[in-house]
Amino acid sequence: MKKLLTVAAIFLAISLLCGCGCGWGQKPATGKKLIKVGVLSSLTGKTMAYGQSAQEGLEIALAEVNKDYDFNIKLIYEDTQSQPKEAVSAANKLISIDNVSLIVGPILSDETLAVAPIAESKKRVLLTPVASAEDITKAGDFIFRLREGGSIHGKGAADFIYKKLNIKSSAILFANATNSITYKDGFENHFRSLGGEIIYSEGYLPGSADFKTSLSKIKVLNPDALYFSPNNSADFIQAIQQIRELNINTAIVTNPFAETPGVTETLGQQANDIVYTYPYFNPEEDTGLTFDKKLQAMYNKKSDIFAAYSYDALKILAIAIDKCGGDNSECVKTELYKIKDYQGAGGNTSFDENGDAVKSVMLKTVRNGQFVKYEE
Amino acid sequence: MDYLIHLAILICIYAILAQSLNLVFGFTGLFDLGHIAFYGIGAYTSSLLTLTGVNFWLAFLAGGILAAVFGFLLGIPTLKLKGHFLAIATFGFGEIIRAVMLNWTKLTRGPLGLPGIPRPLLFGFKFSTSLSFLILIFAIAVILNFIIYQFMAKPFGRVLKAIREDEIAAQTLGRNTVQYKLIALTMGAFFAGLAGVFYAHYINFIDPSTFVLHEVVLIFLMVIMGGSGNFWGTIMGAALLVLLPEPLRFMQLPSSIVAPMRQIIYALLLIIIVIRYPNGLIGPRLKSSRKTRLATAEELALIEP
Numbered sequence: 001m002k003k004l005l006t007v008a009a010i011f012l013a014i015s016l017l018c019g020c021g022c023g024w025g026q027k028p029a030t031g032k033k034l035i036k037v038g039v040l041s042s043l044t045g046k047t048m049a050y051g052q053s054a055q056e057g058l059e060i061a062l063a064e065v066n067k068d069y070d071f072n073i074k075l076i077y078e079d080t081q082s083q084p085k086e087a088v089s090a091a092n093k094l095i096s097i098d099n100v101s102l103i104v105g106p107i108l109s110d111e112t113l114a115v116a117p118i119a120e121s122k123k124r125v126l127l128t129p130v131a132s133a134e135d136i137t138k139a140g141d142f143i144f145r146l147r148e149g150g151s152i153h154g155k156g157a158a159d160f161i162y163k164k165l166n167i168k169s170s171a172i173l174f175a176n177a178t179n180s181i182t183y184k185d186g187f188e189n190h191f192r193s194l195g196g197e198i199i200y201s202e203g204y205l206p207g208s209a210d211f212k213t214s215l216s217k218i219k220v221l222n223p224d225a226l227y228f229s230p231n232n233s234a235d236f237i238q239a240i241q242q243i244r245e246l247n248i249n250t251a252i253v254t255n256p257f258a259e260t261p262g263v264t265e266t267l268g269q270q271a272n273d274i275v276y277t278y279p280y281f282n283p284e285e286d287t288g289l290t291f292d293k294k295l296q297a298m299y300n301k302k303s304d305i306f307a308a309y310s311y312d313a314l315k316i317l318a319i320a321i322d323k324c325g326g327d328n329s330e331c332v333k334t335e336l337y338k339i340k341d342y343q344g345a346g347g348n349t350s351f352d353e354n355g356d357a358v359k360s361v362m363l364k365t366v367r368n369g370q371f372v373k374y375e376e
Numbered sequence: 377m378d379y380l381i382h383l384a385i386l387i388c389i390y391a392i393l394a395q396s397l398n399l400v401f402g403f404t405g406l407f408d409l410g411h412i413a414f415y416g417i418g419a420y421t422s423s424l425l426t427l428t429g430v431n432f433w434l435a436f437l438a439g440g441i442l443a444a445v446f447g448f449l450l451g452i453p454t455l456k457l458k459g460h461f462l463a464i465a466t467f468g469f470g471e472i473i474r475a476v477m478l479n480w481t482k483l484t485r486g487p488l489g490l491p492g493i494p495r496p497l498l499f500g501f502k503f504s505t506s507l508s509f510l511i512l513i514f515a516i517a518v519i520l521n522f523i524i525y526q527f528m529a530k531p532f533g534r535v536l537k538a539i540r541e542d543e544i545a546a547q548t549l550g551r552n553t554v555q556y557k558l559i560a561l562t563m564g565a566f567f568a569g570l571a572g573v574f575y576a577h578y579i580n581f582i583d584p585s586t587f588v589l590h591e592v593v594l595i596f597l598m599v600i601m602g603g604s605g606n607f608w609g610t611i612m613g614a615a616l617l618v619l620l621p622e623p624l625r626f627m628q629l630p631s632s633i634v635a636p637m638r639q640i641i642y643a644l645l646l647i648i649i650v651i652r653y654p655n656g657l658i659g660p661r662l663k664s665s666r667k668t669r670l671a672t673a674e675e676l677a678l679i680e681p
Contacts, residue, residue, distance in 0.1 A: 043635030055631065078625065079635035085586060088579055089382065093625055096379035113491045114581045121504075122378075135491050176478055177487045178583075203479070203486075 033071040035327045037317065038078065038094035040105035040115065045082025050107050050306045054129060056299045057307035057345075058104065060291075061314035069322055073314070076100060080111050087111035091118050101125065101329040102321075104313050107306065109133035109178045116143045125329050125336065127317060129309035132179050137354045142333055144355040146309045146316075146346065150179055150255075153277040154186020156361040157227055157253045160275065162194045165251055167224040171200040173214055173239070174229035180206075183255040184229045191227075199223055206231050211239045215246050225251040233260035237267055244270045251275070256305070264369045271366040275374055279305055280347045280360045291345030305346065312344035381506045383618060388510070388517040389575050390614040394598040395524050395607070396567035401596070402605040403533060404560040405540030407463040409592055410450070410470030411568055414443040416477060416587035418569025419576035420484060423493045432496045432577070439573040440566045446473075447565025451558040470592065477584040489583025493576050513574055520567055525607055527563070536560055537605065549677055601649065603656030612657050620645060 039058065042051040058075060066072050076098050078090035087106050094100050095118065102125045106112050112131040119126040120140030128136070128143075132150035136143065161167050170191060174184040181203075188198055200221055202214045218226065226248075230236040236257055243252070258276040291311055292303035301307070319342075320335035321327055342349045350358045363374035393415055400408045418439035425435035454465040477484050484490070495503045496512060503509045527533055538546040539553050547553050576582045594617060602613020624638040 044639055051635075059631075075631070077631050077634055079638065081635075083585065084581065084583065085579065089386070089622075090625075092379045092382040093622075096377045096382075110487075110489055110581070110583050110585065113489065114579055117580050133488065135488070176481075178489070181481075181486065181488060203481075205475075205478070 032066075033326070035071050035073050035102075035321055036076055036098060036100050037073050037314070037327075038076050038091075038098060038100035038103040038105075040078055040080050040087055040090055040094070040103060040111070042082040042107050042111070043077065043079040045080075047082045047108060050130070051079075051082075053301070053304055053306035054105070054107055054310040056295065056301070057129075057291075057310035058314055060294050060298060060307075061311040061318075065314060065318040069318055071321065073318065073321075080106050080108070082108060082111075084108075084110045084114035087115050088118065091115040095119070095122050095124055101327045102317055102332060103127070104129065104310065104317065107131065109136065109182075112136055112143075112145075113139065116140050119143065123329050125317075125332050127313050127336070129313045130306055132182055134182055134185075137356050141355070142329065144336055144351060144357075146313055146349060146357045147305075148279060148357060148359040148361065149186075150182030151186025151189075152359075153255055153361050154183045154188070154227075154229075155190040156277045156363065157183075157255075158187050158191035158194060158196070160277075160363060161225045161227070161251070161253055162191060162196050165225065167251065168195065169197040169199050169223060170225040170227055171218050171221060171223040171250075172198060172202070172227045172229070173211070173218070174201070174203050174227075175206045175231040175235060176203040177206050177231040180229040180231040180255065180257075184227070187227050187229070204235075206235060208235070209238055211242050212246070215239075215242055215248060218250075219246055219248045223250055225253060228252060228254045230254070230257050233257055233263055236260075237263060240267055240270055240274070253277075258366070259364065259371050260304075264366060264371070268369065272368070273365060275363055275365045277361045278364045280362045287343050288345055288347070303345065308345035312342070312346045312349065315344060316342060316349065378506050381510050383622065385506065385510050385513055385578060387615050387618045388513040389571055389578070390595070390598060390618055391517050391611050392520050392574070393568055393571035394595050394602070394610045394614045395521055396564045396571065397595050398599045398605065398607070398610040399524055399527075399536075399567070400560055400564035402599050402610065403528065403540060404536040404557055406455075406466075406557060406561060407459065408466045408561070408564070409463045409589070410466035410468070410473070411564070411595065412587050412589075412592040413470040413473035414447060414565040414568035415572040415575070415591075416473060416584075417443045417446055418572030419582050419587075420477060420490070420572075421569070422573040423490045423576045423582060424483070426494055426577070427490065427492070432494075433498075436496075436570065436573045440569040443569025443572070444562050444566035447562040448558065450565075451561040455554055455557045455561065467589070470587075470589070474584055474587055477587065484584075487583060487585070489581055490576075491581045493580045493582065495580070496577055509578060513578070516570075516574065520570060521607075521611070524563075524567065528607060532556075532559075540605070597646070601646075601653070601656055603658035606656065606658050609656050609658035616649075616657065 041054050062075060078094055080087035080090050104127055107130055109131040112128050113135055116139035120142050126143050128145045130147045131145055132147055134149055136145055161170055172184060174180050200218060252274045254276045256278050259278060264271055291308055295301055295303050295307055316339060320332045323335045324331035337351055340350045352358050364371055365374045397411050400406050421442045422435035422439035425438055426432055450469050454462060457465055478486055503512050535551055535556050539556060543553050598613035598617050599610050603609025621642050624641055629637050
């Protein structure tokens with residue numbers, strides 16, 4: 001019994017200590033209405049880098065929103081640890097304890113799918129900046145996403161190979177993970193519907209360092225094109241190096257993971273002429289460029305989709321909050337559906353009737369160590 | 377409030393799972409690093425069945441039974457191994473099951489997971505609110521733990537403990553230790569499978585990433601920190617490990633370091649607790665001394681074979 005009491009005492013002590021607020025949080029400017037917005041992000045765990053980028057984008061947006069509008073937003077961050085189960089606990093805490101009606105995040109598709117039913121049943125708006133799984137489209141009325149579904153990328157790649165390159169048969173190599181499979185399925189279905197033939201399709205476990213077995217088989221088949229769908233840049237780099245080593249001569253088309261910091265530095269000339277689809281997002285133009293400058297100034301990093309889309313997410317929510325005069329979730333939800341042609345750091349956004357952003361993809365390629373738009 | 381109800385539900389589910397591991401590891405001393413696989417088999421089986429329209433309770437039983445079958449199949453070749461080798465072999469099994477979950481995409485949808493798993497249905501009543509689900513899982517947890525407790529209190533439990541303490545002594549007293557270990561593993565797998573069923577039907581979404589080594593370590597912590605081999609200790613361990621990271625959410629820290637700091641503090645707390653309570657929160661009922669080992673052997677001799 002004594003031990004139990006000690007344990008209970010420890011618990012109580014920690015809770016009181018933390019609850020009273022070691023208060024280094026942001027202090028809202030006095031006088032303005034305070035709106036709490038929850039954030040579900042993978043701040044630790046295997047996708048920590050994306051969570052960091054997202055956080056940076058959100059912080060920049062937060063400063064601007066609190067200056068421009070007559071309300072102040074307070075962000076309450078909860079870490080999902082890159083795991084769906086933790087995301088569910090975090091979401092429950094945000095909804096029942098902090099009582100937020102608006103949530104930005106999560107970043108990962110599987111976390112979003114686990115959390116969506118909770119947000120939907122409690123009627124809270126959930127806006128995920130980048131999750132790409134197909135199932136999110138039908139996840140609920142209150143569920144929105146800023147990213148186009150992954151299969152649009154696959155379709156874009158299929159169109160490119162079949163129509164532009166005039167190649168009718170292709171091999172596929174893909175990582176066995178949610179997002180990479182979404183891209184691959186989009187590619188495979190559309191390529192087949194165009195009349196193309198898939199001569200080889202193999203999945204690998206993310207993190208495998210050795211692709212030689214699959215690549216040797218591909219070399220024997222000698223396809224004219226290869227659609228490669230990885231789910232992280234480390235695998236991408238390894239695979240490309242091995243493709244070049246084995247001297248496989250084929251047109252390589254891949255998904256947005258090609259454009260990650262470090263890829264061109266490591267691959268050098270080996271990356272040349274690889275074509276990939278990317279969310280229509282141009283840090284070299286207008287709003288994208290403005291955001292890139294801000295990110296460089298504050299955090300000394302180049303813009304990426306996690307930062308840019310999270311930035312847009314908060315700014316779009318702010319527009320809806322402003323129109324509603326508060327954070328009533330029914331009102332915000334209606335306003336979000338009305339968003340059309342919002343020009344943001346992540347390009348042009350409009351929400352369709354499912355709460356998905358209607359965004360286009362662009363083709364990019366690597367030329368002399370630079371990621372550039374694909375020109376004929 | 378829903379947040380606390382959510383934590384209570386997790387404690388109940390983990391109480392069943394940890395108790396099943398307690399049966400295998402705490403009582404019988406089998407270092408089963410693949411135990412999470414049974415949890416996963418239960419989860420996937422019942423999810424797939426209910427998603428195709430099978431009655432929840434049938435799926436519930438099916439999940440447990442299939443997990444038990446795998447426990448049995450795992451036991452036959454591996455239970456002759458001891459200590460570290462058993463750990464590696466069972467870990468390998470766990471990885472095989474996870475690889476199947478990940479790659480048999482026609483059945484399990486691989487990494488995309490299974491969304492939309494329905495809540496349990498009893499005589500037309502659907503347990504869709506958190507509170508109703510809590511009442512259900514609490515009742516189930518009580519029943520299942522009671523069953524395990526009954527097994528432990530009987531001579532069967534004492535033989536298992538004897539095997540853990542000194543397998544050769546138990547053998548010399550005429551006990552077919554391999555048979556007992558096999559039964560223990562199969563039972564442990566059965567209950568773990570049942571826990572998995574409720575996990576899947578609560579979170580309504582499962583994917584292979586839930587059933588990894590990280591989770592197994594968590595359950596082992598629950599058993600060990602609660603007190604290996606102790607029935608109530610394991611339940612307390614489950615409560616401890618579910619609740620421990622939660623107060624940390626309320627810590628106000630600069631947002632740039634809040635998440636990593638929480639993990640660091642969580643780790644520090646774990647270390648402090650283990651140092652302070654080296655025998656677990658409750659401590660094993662039987663200390664592993666020569667005196668009590670003789671006592672166990674005596675007790676065994678008194679049991680009719």
